Amino acid sequence: MVTGGDGDDRRPTRRLLLRSVGVAGSLSAVSGVGSFVRDRSFDDSDGDGIPDETKQSTSFHRRLRSIFGNQFGGLEVGRPELLLDVRYVGDTSIYPVTKRTIVDLLRTHGIHAQWLDYPTRYDAETISEQYGGTVKNLLWGRNSFYSEEVENALKNVALQLLVVPGSTATSDEGRIYSHWMDAAGGGVDGYVNGFSLGNRAVVADREDRLEEAALVLHEIAHLVLCHDNDPENTGVMGTAEEVDLMDHEWEQFRNGLDNVRDTTGYDLIFRPCLWEENLSAVLE
Numbered sequence: 001m002v003t004g005g006d007g008d009d010r011r012p013t014r015r016l017l018l019r020s021v022g023v024a025g026s027l028s029a030v031s032g033v034g035s036f037v038r039d040r041s042f043d044d045s046d047g048d049g050i051p052d053e054t055k056q057s058t059s060f061h062r063r064l065r066s067i068f069g070n071q072f073g074g075l076e077v078g079r080p081e082l083l084l085d086v087r088y089v090g091d092t093s094i095y096p097v098t099k100r101t102i103v104d105l106l107r108t109h110g111i112h113a114q115w116l117d118y119p120t121r122y123d124a125e126t127i128s129e130q131y132g133g134t135v136k137n138l139l140w141g142r143n144s145f146y147s148e149e150v151e152n153a154l155k156n157v158a159l160q161l162l163v164v165p166g167s168t169a170t171s172d173e174g175r176i177y178s179h180w181m182d183a184a185g186g187g188v189d190g191y192v193n194g195f196s197l198g199n200r201a202v203v204a205d206r207e208d209r210l211e212e213a214a215l216v217l218h219e220i221a222h223l224v225l226c227h228d229n230d231p232e233n234t235g236v237m238g239t240a241e242e243v244d245l246m247d248h249e250w251e252q253f254r255n256g257l258d259n260v261r262d263t264t265g266y267d268l269i270f271r272p273c274l275w276e277e278n279l280s281a282v283l284e
């Protein structure tokens, strides 16, 4: 979802959200979440979720180089990394200046980001036939685009960002449908500009450069950050007047890079914002 300039992010009620993810009746099943939501069984000296061993692995480096070519500049132990694995459906694109802006912003704030355009463009019709076009079809669930198309080697080390044409079936062109947001009363009849499940996200293609930059940074920032209602927050998680985050949000972002990993296999439920804004309050 995206807030700010788009003005379509009516906050769903907790009950509706829970019902829409199917956990309203089984909260006891997740009440032990705190104990296993973080898996620290590997060395990750810089806290970015990419194990030191992976960073040192020459075969891993070769694999990324074979997929992304020279866009991949290597990983270093001791340097917080964020790999952005960006995949395009149909004739979508992201402006080069948006890529640069986002990478520069992240690097300025101590996160060594790498924008990695996935080399193969997906055919829009094939994707729509094979998976369907909703947020759910693309990001989660069995046989979703994410589960079928993303290489296992990339799932827990990179944030996948999917750029889709957006629906043309309705007047909501340029958006994508989310059952979840529809049930929760958010978005325009459930149509949203973008959606994030933390370590994976989707955005609808944008023609306006600034709108695109704000939307893409917003969904990337959801890796760690939630929406902020504070009118003083002029960044993309607040009023979106600036393509930026607030200082305290940058700090949070740096400290939460390990969200790039799936830690439970049920990360839909444990998406940080859903957890913080909704579930934790219910469980108290």
Ligand SMILES: [Zn+2]
Binding pocket: 001, 002, 003, 218, 222, 227
């Ligand atoms: Zn959002």
